[in-house]
Amino acid sequence: MTQRSVFFVSDGTGITAETLGNTLLTQFDGLALEKTTLPFINSAERARSIVDYINFVATETGMRPLVFSTTVNDEVREILRNVNGLFLDLFDHFIHVLEAEVGQDSSHATGRAHGGANTARYNARIAAMNYTMEHDDGASTRELDKADVILIAPSRCGKTPTSLYLALQHGIYAANFPLTEDDLENLKVPKTLQGREHLCFGLTIDPERLAQIRNERRPGSRYASLAQCSYELRQASQLYDRLGIPSVDSSNMSVEEIAATVMQEKNLRRLN
Amino acid sequence: MTQRSVFFVSDGTGITAETLGNTLLTQFDGLALEKTTLPFINSAERARSIVDYINFVATETGMRPLVFSTTVNDEVREILRNVNGLFLDLFDHFIHVLEAEVGQDSSHATGRAHGGANTARYNARIAAMNYTMEHDDGASTRELDKADVILIAPSRCGKTPTSLYLALQHGIYAANFPLTEDDLENLKVPKTLQGREHLCFGLTIDPERLAQIRNERRPGSRYASLAQCSYELRQASQLYDRLGIPSVDSSNMSVEEIAATVMQEKNLRRLN
Numbered sequence: 001m002t003q004r005s006v007f008f009v010s011d012g013t014g015i016t017a018e019t020l021g022n023t024l025l026t027q028f029d030g031l032a033l034e035k036t037t038l039p040f041i042n043s044a045e046r047a048r049s050i051v052d053y054i055n056f057v058a059t060e061t062g063m064r065p066l067v068f069s070t071t072v073n074d075e076v077r078e079i080l081r082n083v084n085g086l087f088l089d090l091f092d093h094f095i096h097v098l099e100a101e102v103g104q105d106s107s108h109a110t111g112r113a114h115g116g117a118n119t120a121r122y123n124a125r126i127a128a129m130n131y132t133m134e135h136d137d138g139a140s141t142r143e144l145d146k147a148d149v150i151l152i153a154p155s156r157c158g159k160t161p162t163s164l165y166l167a168l169q170h171g172i173y174a175a176n177f178p179l180t181e182d183d184l185e186n187l188k189v190p191k192t193l194q195g196r197e198h199l200c201f202g203l204t205i206d207p208e209r210l211a212q213i214r215n216e217r218r219p220g221s222r223y224a225s226l227a228q229c230s231y232e233l234r235q236a237s238q239l240y241d242r243l244g245i246p247s248v249d250s251s252n253m254s255v256e257e258i259a260a261t262v263m264q265e266k267n268l269r270r271l272n
Numbered sequence: 273m274t275q276r277s278v279f280f281v282s283d284g285t286g287i288t289a290e291t292l293g294n295t296l297l298t299q300f301d302g303l304a305l306e307k308t309t310l311p312f313i314n315s316a317e318r319a320r321s322i323v324d325y326i327n328f329v330a331t332e333t334g335m336r337p338l339v340f341s342t343t344v345n346d347e348v349r350e351i352l353r354n355v356n357g358l359f360l361d362l363f364d365h366f367i368h369v370l371e372a373e374v375g376q377d378s379s380h381a382t383g384r385a386h387g388g389a390n391t392a393r394y395n396a397r398i399a400a401m402n403y404t405m406e407h408d409d410g411a412s413t414r415e416l417d418k419a420d421v422i423l424i425a426p427s428r429c430g431k432t433p434t435s436l437y438l439a440l441q442h443g444i445y446a447a448n449f450p451l452t453e454d455d456l457e458n459l460k461v462p463k464t465l466q467g468r469e470h471l472c473f474g475l476t477i478d479p480e481r482l483a484q485i486r487n488e489r490r491p492g493s494r495y496a497s498l499a500q501c502s503y504e505l506r507q508a509s510q511l512y513d514r515l516g517i518p519s520v521d522s523s524n525m526s527v528e529e530i531a532a533t534v535m536q537e538k539n540l541r542r543l544n
Contacts, residue, residue, distance in 0.1 A: 004374070013532040015441075016295040018542075019385075023288040023342060024366055026384035028376055037542060039532045066373065070295060086373045093365045094296055101338065101358040102276070104300055112298035113291075114528035122526060129433050136405075161401050164436055168527070169287075254394060255440070256386035260285040260311045270290075270309060 003034040005057045005065040012111040014039035021068030047079040058084040072110050121271050125171040132167035135175035141192045149266050151176040153203035154232040156213045158250045165255045171271035184235035201262050202240040202247030209251050275306040277329045277337040284383040286311035293340030319351040330356040344382050397443040404439035407447035413464045421538050423448040425475035426504040428485045430522045437527045442542050456507035473534050474512040474519030481523050
C-alpha cells in the first residue's frame, strides 16, 4: 500500500503546523501516512525548492500530498499554495476574521509562536524547568514554598514526566516527592511536606500497569511484585483521602492529560 | 484598559486550541488579553455551562471574547457556536476538505491529539524521557550508543532544556555532556564520546549572556566571569570546527527553535 505523504511546513519551527495537522489527522483511522516536517521555510527561494520537492513526491507516489502550513510571510505562502497537493494554511483561514474582530491588521511577523528567547514568558519557563529538575524525586527541599504544585505518588506512577511537562510547557514550578514505604504505612506525607499538603497532588495507577513498569526496571523484584504494587497504591489512595489531597488515576492518561487535570484541580494559571 | 478575554476550549486537554490560538494571536501586537483554558468540555451540559460563563464575561467586560476551539463532538460544538464571542474552531474549517481529499469520513473521536497512554508512540516518548533524564549532564554512559544525539557544550548553554524538549516532544533519545576545562583546553570531546563524534551536536551562546546566566547561579565567581565564559566559548567553537561537529548559537533561540535546528541538522526522524 502506498503511503500518502504529509508535510508540515512553516517559516518557524513547524510545531504549530505539526500540532494542527496531527490533530486533524487523528480523526482518520487507518491512513498510511509518511510525515515530514519542513521548518524555517522563510524565503521565496526555499519555498520554491520545497514546492519542487513536494511535487516530485506527488508524482513518484501518484498521490497528492497533504500540506499543513503555518506560514506568516505572504510571498512564501503564495508560492506554497501552488503545490500539487492539498494545501491547508492556518493563517489563510483564520487571520482575516480575527483582524476584523479585533479591529487591527496582523503584523505578519515570522517565528513568533515558538521563537525567540529572553522574553519574560520564555525565561519563566526555563526557570520553572530548572526548579523542577532540582526538585525531581525529592532531591531538594530548597525553596519548596516556591512550588506551584508538589506531585506525590509511589515510585513509577508518572511524577517525573508530568512535572517536566508542566514546567516546560506551562512554566509551572512542579516539585515531586516519592511516597516511601514508611510514608505509606503511616498514611503521612514525607516530613518535609507536612504543612504543605495544600500544595500536593497525588497520582495513582492501575496496580498491574505499575507492576509491569517496575518489572522493566527491576525484573522479578519484590518492588515490582503485584502484591507490593497493590499494597502501595491502596495505601496511597487512603493517604490522599485522609489528607484531602486531590489525585488522579494516570493509567490511561497521557502526560498532557495528567498535566491538564492537575492544572484544573489546583487552579494553576498558565503563562500568558 | 479593559482586557479582552480569550478562551481556549476543547473536549481534550486544550493544548491544540492553545497552540492554534496563541499562534494566531502572536500576529497582533499590543492587545491586552486575559487568557483562560477550558479543557475536557466533553458533554452538552458542560458546554452549556461554559457558554453561560463566557457570555457572562462578555457582558461584564463589554467586549466579545475570542474563543478558539478544537471540539470534535458535533453536539458540543453546536452549543459552543452560539456563544457571544468570535468562535473559531479548527475542525469547522479543515475537516470537510480533508475528508474530501482522503475520501473518508472523519471518526469524530475525542481526545486523540494529546490523549491516551500505552500507545507505541506514547511509550516511546516516555522511554526517551527516561533515557534523557538518565543521561543528563554526563550522568551516565550506559547504553550511550542508543542516543539519537548527544548535545555538548560548556556549562549553562542550554543543553538540559533542549534535551528534555527533544525527548518529551519528539521522542528523541538525547544525551548531553558538559565540556570540562580539560576538554576545552585540549580541544577534545569527553573521553566517553571519542569515536561517537558523529552523534554530537554543539551549542554556543553569546559570552555576555552566558556570564549573566552563570552569575545567577554563582554570583561573582570565576566560573561566571566574562573572561572565563569567553574563553570557554572560543575553545568550544574551535573544538566543534576541528572535529566537524555541527553547532548552533542558542543566544536568541527558544528551546523549540534549538530542537528544530538539531533535528534538521542531524536528520532526526520525529515519532509518527
